[in-house]
Amino acid sequence: MEAKTAKTGSRPEVGLAALARARDLLGTADHYVVVDGTDWYRADAGIQRLVRVDGPEPPPYGGRGEIADVDFAVALLSDELWKVADRHRGGERPIDPEEFLKLAGFRTHTGAWVPIRKETLWQARRRALVDFERRGREGGLFTSHKTIARAVAELAGAKLTEDLLDPFCGAGSFLWDAVELAQRNGTGLRVARGYDLDRRTVDVARSIAEVSPVPVEVVAADALEADLPRSACVVSGPPFGLRFSEPHELMDGSKTRNGDSLLLDRLLRLLKPGGRAVLHLSLNITFRADVESYRRYLATHFRVAAILGLPNGAVPGANVRTVLMVVDASEPGDTFVAQLGEDWETQLAPDGAALQAALKHIDGERP
Template structure:
């Protein structure tokens, strides 16, 4: 990898955020930006790859495309991977892991195809050094990704390491916390402006509020963590330091009106710890209390929340009784606000008895979800 050369990359993201991610990548300087289902392909130099890892709020990883060709057999896969000069990319001492994603692949066992990639990597090192790298399936230094369609095979090297939604600030978590890049996307989809008040009345460990604060203050989400590309042979520490210094210089201390509520005192302690670690605790006011007792903290603003949605029958029945009460609270106390509910429960918009002005499909992992928008106007909205 030479610093001036252009390479092809692919950034996966939560499904539903592809258009936002494409816009973000373009703003960071990416070229040939091409959204597809589940991610965005783009081109650029290594400096851009450094910057995307540091700055992207929406990507899950940044994958470097190393090789691509049509295939029919596992031997084709081996030859594809064997054509990569692996010892020029990372050291023998680096541990490796090969993962496979297959969509309509004709191969009987995609996992066996992954083993062929691992064999190709090890054979390349053995031919060059007389030894082979070790496999580590838990915390590898180098993650190699094989992607198979019905006729094409692509080999990627993961430049990120740990997923990019792991910002490095999370100290405490509640049950099933929202992933940070999905939370950042939800905030952006709400159209929230940093000059507006923002309330999460069921804030849990505070992810939505923290991501909003980091967005508003231009805090690069990757500043508190390390990346796999820092172990690449051609890693340029001076350039990386300059990119980080520029990101730090761009931060602001903009005052913000961010408010979080939760009925669970333990969740609020978790949120406080996370906000302190992220460096945004001064921007967010936390309060313990039931959403049903919540008064609006201002005469206008944006409410964004990820309410619980039940898996067991008794949970679903309890929530069904709460939804109309939430609707009443919005109607009584939040005229002049825009409210956004992110949920996997498609019944919410119907049972809350408010007319949703927008329903944005999003995926939380494999779970089909919706971001419901309710624009609260006095005397209106009743469905």
């Protein structure tokens, strides 16, 4: 049903054009014009004429409909996110996770609540949040570029058979794409876990995890201090450019204050034997002189399966060059290396040449 309110004193026919547009956009079936909030007119099937009625007719089967169209649900949730942001603009918490959690449907002109189907809500919450973040930083939540999140999932795909971990999950971009791919391909992923320092970000990630088809646990914790479980697959985009006041010892016995190498070391320590890490890292991990001994250690103790260089612009709001690195906790082997240019999004699309070439090198021909 779609209802259009006409101004006092206007002819109800002025609402016909708006009803026709709503039908074309939303696929609605019953259409009404309301004058002064009390006088109801129902449109015919072609939305050409109006007939005065006592009020809206209840839909068949008790009106227990659900929103199933993902694009429509994303549009509704995005609109509500911006309304929430406007209400909180200038405050310390522009987006309240509790309000985001409530965005699970919409209320019609007549006051009826129409829920979003759970399977649809799982996709719509993720897309609405990412779109909101890319249009502006009002939310204050970290989300990765959707092309990178999707590529990380594809590169991890063959190892999404047991458990999944992101120790620096932000709002969960890498987790959600990996879970979706695992579900689509039937890989048998049983559980996913995410950790992040920011409690507000964790709350938003939990609101998405609530409707995930795979159990997802999101914890507010410091990944460098917490006792994290070892996992068969680790995906993550840790913070760039950190420097610690005290040196930390790496797996090769060297010590460093450099956050990029320290976080890489922490992530690789979390792999189970035979597991895989797919990481979005600062480019300097590949060339800094003070990381040379650690790179040699990785090359002789892990399989550094692929390194895909990304240009500036791959990280929203940051002028930094980065790489996607795939590391298996297995016997060393050759590394697939590619530096992507301005068409990096095309190259990393599911059917992109660079992604397909990397997957062929890492996992062999797909069945």
